[in-house]
Amino acid sequence: MTDYKLQDDFLEEFFSENLTSDFYLTGGTALSRFYLNHRISDDIDLFTQNQKIDMSTVNFLVLKILSNLKLEIVKQVNTDTFLQYITKSKSGNTLKIDFVKDIPVHFGEFKMVDKVRIDSLENIGSNKVLTILGRSDAKDFIDLYFILQKTKLKFDFLYELATKKDLGLSEFYLANSMHQIQKISIYPKMLVKFDKTKLLKFYSDLARKLLLKIKP
Template structure:
């Protein structure tokens, strides 16, 4: 769907009645393929756990699995048989541990970006069954992945880290120990500076499902940054529970 078309209908109509139906069809096919791929990232967080924003893409991971490409090929074969298609000319990337493509179906006007990743071996928390998908990543692992991605961190990642901090109890010292198992050189100072650098324009670009002002959000981010720098317990969850 073109951007102009998307702007003529409400966000809820675009996502709930269109894109999320497209996502659900894909999730059902991936489930039926029976691979160990699990759903992670922003869509897992926003649709399975917190429902704080709308999310566009589907991210499927395994960890250090030599059969990764066989799993992806099986899923793509299932999707093709169900009438889905994609271009290898536009939006398609393939490497030994990564595959990305933009999926299309004749019943839907918009495309759906799929990412498949054979991630590092380190994984934290349990993969669980949710109402969204039978193999959904843990919030803890999603958190460490988002912190690990500091040098490509987007406003959506900062918003997601904020939402995790509102809802979960954890210690930043432990989170950064986990992060360093995945990526060396990620330091609390760097992450806190990136998070505190979010602009109001970036905040307002988020497709929110919940009400939150930028002033409230920025106050919370400053608290997260302070806790992160001191490797303390996540204080935002304690405050939100009062």
């Protein structure tokens, strides 16, 4: 069960700290809660491009916040570039929080909502292109689809941005990844209705267009 108050409480405490000014909320939660309001999103994804940030210091801060919120840590991962906390509240609600030291390439302007620093639509969109390349998760297909349907951003623009983040991105491999949506049976909980048939056709057509761009 998603507890948005729990998300809000964590974000408010986190962004009240001076240490956190380089981080920003991104991914599905940023997209749904602050732009499109199209689906339920359970996770908090906090990224930074600052390569000098000491993740052990961030970890110390997060542990303090989780204690203040009386959240039990079910699982924890600590590395120099990645932190993950899977937590549970006393009422049984779970909250997964990821901290990522990302590559120093970012597109668009951040926006502030209260104290929370929110990623730009174009940066979220370019990351969704790359995420689809790396995994077959319905929520990523849904997110990119709604970005392209509900905003002025175009796929070719997001693809071009994505190539600047991952030089290995190619039309062939991305087209193959897009075909994987045909095998997906479990979708995220939606806040708006959408036509699954149109979604599948959209990605089938897009994959075909990508393959046509490949020089023989």
